[in-house]
Amino acid sequence: MQFLFNVDNITFAYPGEGPCLLDVSFNVNFGERIAMLGANGSGKSTLLHLLDGLYFPSTGSINVMGQKLTEESVETVPFGPRFRKEVGFLFQNSDAQLFCPTVEEELAFAPLQISGWSRDEIMGRITDTLDLLGIAHLRDRTPQKLSAGQKKMVALASILVVSPSVLLLDEPTAGLDPRSQSILLDILDQLHRAGMTLITATHDLELLPHLADRALVLGEDHTLVADGPVEPILADTDLLLSVNLIHAHTHRHGDISHTHPHYHVIGHEHSHNS
Amino acid sequence: MDQLPEWMLPQSTPDQWRTLPDGLPQKSARPPRRSAARSAVREMITLVSGMLTDDATAARRGLLQSIDTRFKTLGLIGILVASTFMHSLVPLAICYLMCITLAAASRVSARRFLGVLLVVPFFSLVIVLPATLNIVTQGHPVWTIWRTDGMHLGPWQLPCMLAVTDSGLFIASRFVLRTAVCVSLVVLLTSTTRWSYLFHGLRALGVPQLFVAVLNMMQRYLDVLIRSAEQIHLAKISRSITSRSTRQEQSWVAAGIGALFRRTYRLSGQVYLAMLSRGYTGEVKLLDSPRSHIRDWVFLFLAAALVALLLRF
Numbered sequence: 001m002q003f004l005f006n007v008d009n010i011t012f013a014y015p016g017e018g019p020c021l022l023d024v025s026f027n028v029n030f031g032e033r034i035a036m037l038g039a040n041g042s043g044k045s046t047l048l049h050l051l052d053g054l055y056f057p058s059t060g061s062i063n064v065m066g067q068k069l070t071e072e073s074v075e076t077v078p079f080g081p082r083f084r085k086e087v088g089f090l091f092q093n094s095d096a097q098l099f100c101p102t103v104e105e106e107l108a109f110a111p112l113q114i115s116g117w118s119r120d121e122i123m124g125r126i127t128d129t130l131d132l133l134g135i136a137h138l139r140d141r142t143p144q145k146l147s148a149g150q151k152k153m154v155a156l157a158s159i160l161v162v163s164p165s166v167l168l169l170d171e172p173t174a175g176l177d178p179r180s181q182s183i184l185l186d187i188l189d190q191l192h193r194a195g196m197t198l199i200t201a202t203h204d205l206e207l208l209p210h211l212a213d214r215a216l217v218l219g220e221d222h223t224l225v226a227d228g229p230v231e232p233i234l235a236d237t238d239l240l241l242s243v244n245l246i247h248a249h250t251h252r253h254g255d256i257s258h259t260h261p262h263y264h265v266i267g268h269e270h271s272h273n274s
Numbered sequence: 275m276d277q278l279p280e281w282m283l284p285q286s287t288p289d290q291w292r293t294l295p296d297g298l299p300q301k302s303a304r305p306p307r308r309s310a311a312r313s314a315v316r317e318m319i320t321l322v323s324g325m326l327t328d329d330a331t332a333a334r335r336g337l338l339q340s341i342d343t344r345f346k347t348l349g350l351i352g353i354l355v356a357s358t359f360m361h362s363l364v365p366l367a368i369c370y371l372m373c374i375t376l377a378a379a380s381r382v383s384a385r386r387f388l389g390v391l392l393v394v395p396f397f398s399l400v401i402v403l404p405a406t407l408n409i410v411t412q413g414h415p416v417w418t419i420w421r422t423d424g425m426h427l428g429p430w431q432l433p434c435m436l437a438v439t440d441s442g443l444f445i446a447s448r449f450v451l452r453t454a455v456c457v458s459l460v461v462l463l464t465s466t467t468r469w470s471y472l473f474h475g476l477r478a479l480g481v482p483q484l485f486v487a488v489l490n491m492m493q494r495y496l497d498v499l500i501r502s503a504e505q506i507h508l509a510k511i512s513r514s515i516t517s518r519s520t521r522q523e524q525s526w527v528a529a530g531i532g533a534l535f536r537r538t539y540r541l542s543g544q545v546y547l548a549m550l551s552r553g554y555t556g557e558v559k560l561l562d563s564p565r566s567h568i569r570d571w572v573f574l575f576l577a578a579a580l581v582a583l584l585l586r587f
């Protein structure tokens with residue numbers, strides 16, 4: 001059985017900076033749903049850039065379907081076009097991701113490169129995608145002038161329109177209103193059941209069980225500190241505290257003062273046995 | 275909840291990864307050409323954005339860092355202006371050696387110092403290359419490229435040879451050396467000084483407030499511009515499936531530049547609003563007010579002495 005991604009002992013540093021990923025190794029199978037967890041600055045977004053073949057590791061290697069990801073290999077045929085079509089990447093900052101004058105052109109950018117698709121087919125896909133995400137009314141607007149949440153939905157649409165089979169999502173739910181969030185979760189769920197591989201970087205521990213079955217945890221020292229099923233990792237408060245994903249919270253109820261770990265910032269209920 | 279459209283469901287099976295995506299006939303999927311220009315551009319982006327945003331060199335302990343900004347600006351700009359009046363090679367070469375020494379003493383990274391120095395004089399060399407030829411600059415030929423032996427081209431009599439002349443070489447090397455000196459002085463000044471101090475220094479030297487405020491916004495604007503350009507480039511690669519025709523590529527570049535300016539304009543507008551909201555009035559304010567020491571006067575004196583000496587050549 002071949003792995004979709006085989007990440008072997010990679011290290012990465014931005015030019016002139018210290019390492020931002022250290023000795024990271026893991027495998028991803030077809031159809032898996034994986035969450036990438038870690039405090040701010042632990043390297044989640046960077047790792048997603050590496051998986052998308054935008055940056056390349058300084059040491060170690062990333063193999064995609066047995067093919068090593070290098071600056072050269074993503075420019076060879078047939079691997080390059082296949083890789084770029086099958087792997088979709090939602091950037092953390094959607095502002096950075098949109099570069100066309102209108103939403104419609106934004107969605108047409110990738111499909112236009114597939115010469116076998118007719119204009120009607122492309123237009124049909126654009127309409128379907130916009131309808132599905134509930135943003136049909138934005139079709140003629142300029143992406144740069146949309147609200148932050150609207151930009152995120154447009155960026156997602158511009159990726160889904162070429163029917164990728166792997167999605168790399170960087171904080172997909174951040175900044176979305178409840179309606180858009182539930183549209184997104186529903187779509188991801190349906191795609192996953194149809195065989196899509198999902199790799200999501202997130203801080204939203206409450207949504208985590210809806211987004212992933214397996215979790216990778218990056219520590220603040222930029223190494224991979226845990227890799228396993230979501231439930232035990234969520235239950236492992238020592239681990240989550242040690243990577244600063246949750247915080248110890250001290251407070252008083254009447255005479256009782258106590259400390260317990262938290263992953264919501266405000267509003268919580270718990271019982272006292274003392 | 276809506277059903278996904280049939281086409282959106284992931285279709286590829288592991289075996290298909292060895293083939294092109296459907297709808298992409300073999301002949302239309304040309305392997306993308308690798309371009310040296312692209313990595314050169316990336317290298318330059320790193321250099322320039324490093325210069326624009328990185329205050330790390332300014333925070334190091336080094337010679338130039340210890341000089342008060344006002345004195346440093348006056349001294350280095352003074353040498354820069356003087357270097358444009360130097361007409362022989364020796365004083366220029368001395369200036370250049372002095373720049374290298376200052377860079378080393380101020381712990382400016384060799385990567386930044388030499389990087390900029392290699393790029394800029396290279397381009398200026400390309401520009402002045404024709405000036406070395408006898409058809410542009412009269413002089414004694416030192417290297418003959420082509421003898422025409424008085425050939426005629428239609429009604430025109432060609433010069434009897436094409437050669438590199440000594441005075442041509444002299445003009446070209448002076449130009450390259452002078453560019454190198456000017457560029458290194460600017461690199462030295464900007465990389466050993468925090469931006470806010472640099473702007474403050476300019477104000478202290480009597481540069482009008484409006485002018486400094488514009489420079490200040492320009493530095494922030496350029497920084498936003500370069501970051502955006504880098505991100506748009508990545509976003510585009512991420513969604514590019516095949517390499518496209520040169521014509522498509524060109525029209526994309528035009529559209530990309532449009533998007534870049536729309537975005538930078540908006541972002542830098544926001545940066546300005548953020549500055550206003552935190553009380554910016556156009557005047558540069560510093561954490562600790564600069565005070566001059568003996569060493570600042572010594573530096574200025576040495577710079578003035580150097581200029582006076584070199585201008586006598």
Ligand SMILES: Nc1ncnc2c1ncn2[C@@H]1O[C@H](COP(=O)(O)OP(=O)(O)OP(=O)(O)O)[C@@H](O)[C@H]1O
Binds near residue numbers: 014044045046
């Ligand atoms: N373009 C860049 N140039 C230099 N350093 C960078 C760049 N982008 C990120 N870094 C650094 O790399 C480290 C990891 O950043 P990254 O964006 O991958 O973190 P993250 O886990 O995604 O954080 P967050 O939860 O805030 O999104 C950080 O220390 C950051 O300062």
Ligand SMILES: [Mg+2]
Binds near residue numbers: 044045046092170
């Ligand atoms: Mg991130």
